[in-house]
Amino acid sequence: MSVRWGMVVDLRRCIGCHACQVACKAEMRTPLGVYRNWVKVVQKGRYPNVSLSFLPALCNNCENPICVRNCPTQATFRREDGIVMQDPHRCIGCKYCIASCPYDVRYLDPLKRVVQKCTWCHHRVDVGLEPACVNACPTRALIFGDINDPESEISKVLAANAVQVLKPERDTLPHVFYIGADMVAMRTYGGAEERVEVDWVRWWLAKLGILRPRAQAGE
């Protein structure tokens, strides 16, 4: 059977050191402010029962990628081995793929003005090396390999453990599999974890200068 690359993120081993994130920055030289992978860190509980949950995020190199379906210039495409590629010369920067991706792992390169993403370091994989993040992980929490090869480490790990993917309901068939991911880390927050309710009548009255804006707590 042909090669199908996949990745396992074993959160029982992850210590949240961000080495994968740093390795990716060094390997891909991504500009300031954008990331091809990152480690989300969420704290939960109250003293003395507290813990940290980590969630390394990267492109899921989906089997049914919505970005590929929606790209109007075929700048993003899926290779036979499952890697979802991005052609920077073909891309026009319409950003529709970013709008379509449920995982927020695509970004507009602020310098080249085209979309970029994690490609599982295809330049390394093609010469027989592991992706930079996998290579850098000190606890071997990231496992990369051919899921079609029954003898590969990843196949054995996938067969022996309970695994899950992010947002399976989006029907993208992700190929980054998580072991032991925490619910509070998998939930989406963006920047903030608190939602602030807005009283829309007051909001407008304050905006129009009829009402003085209510002082924020702590001001």
Place this chain on the structure above:
Amino acid sequence: MEQGVQVLYNVAHEPPLGVWIAVYFYFTGLSAGSFILSTLAYGFGLKKYKPIGFIGVVLATVLLVLAPLNLIIDLGRPERFWHLFPYLNIKSPVTWGSFLLTIYPINCLIYGYFMHRGNDKWTKITGLIGIPLAISVHGYTGFILALSKARALWNTAVMPILFLVSAMVSGIALMILVVAIRRLFAPPEERAQYHEIMVDLGRILAAAILADLFLIFSDVLVLLTADTEAREAALLILTLDFSPIFLGVELLLGSLVPLTILALPDFNRRMGWISLAAVLVMIGIFAMRYIMVIGGQSLPLS
């Protein structure tokens, strides 16, 4: 379970689509609406609406030339826009758009040309060809949002029809304003005719607003009772950041106030009040486009 949850580190990339995209949706909507009104006389033979036929197609064409400029401005690499044609991907709604946005204005020009020359037969044919094109050119923008499945506010089946109905609403409102302006400069004996058209358009506008309100109601109600992300999207416009503009501008100012004006006897025959309703409706529909594009992307994905 929820005790003391605090996000210590996370990455959220910038929202990809800017306000230009909202303006683009607004312009295509106005264009489609104006075009369909222009075919009332020349496509369907409703003689009464003849005075708005030509101005309708001029508006439709101008707006549809301006609309794609917004798209090109929003591109990261505007000079590569031509990649849309040789490297097209037929599965992508953006590709559908690159063809519709080319064919539709050409058809508008031909339709306008025949109307100007007084060739009734070909005006009718090109007008009738234009109707499905006008519907597609705005309907596909609804599919652009609905088919980018990441965003809960967009990923609903009601989106394309909601876009079409709101296009009619804003198109009728624009036409009312155009008729009001033309009436000012018309010779006195023609003014009564423009007044009649305005009152009629006001009635159609009221019906279109009602249809639009029903679709919004149905959208929000289903979002509230679907999955977690959908509920977040509904709360975003009902109680969170986008509620002042949704409840205040889109619903109250842009729908309920104009609907009241157009429903009250006496008010709905006065030029000033009908024009005011039309202005409010145009503001309200822009607010709807803005909430959809900007609000839809403000929901976190990571």
